[in-house]
Amino acid sequence: MGWLQSLFSPLKKLWIRLHSAHKKKRGIYILYEDVKSCPYEDVHVLWSILMESHAPQLQLKQ
Template sequence: MGWLQSLLSPLKKFWLRLNSTQKKRRGIYILYEDVKSCPYEDVHVLWSILVESHSPSLPSKK
């Protein structure tokens, strides 16, 4: 029975790591609907700054 546990343990760790990565990836976008429905313009400006700071930058062509 020990061999089965030694086989499944790395798979379980991989599965848990994969799930936690997907949750982290959602990050700030969980709040998107709340921000979209907010009537204040400054909230929208702050949101756009936040989103731009988290977006991956494109490599520059030289």
């Protein structure tokens, strides 16, 4: 049965890698296409506020 495990081990690693990469793309940005296609201006304004609040803030050295 060792040969069977050696056959499926690379496939299992590939499967895990593909699905973990898919999970990294999730989050707030999965809503981007829905927001972009929405005809209401209020939704776009709220989206821009949300994106500004999640933008990395620059730290200035004084």
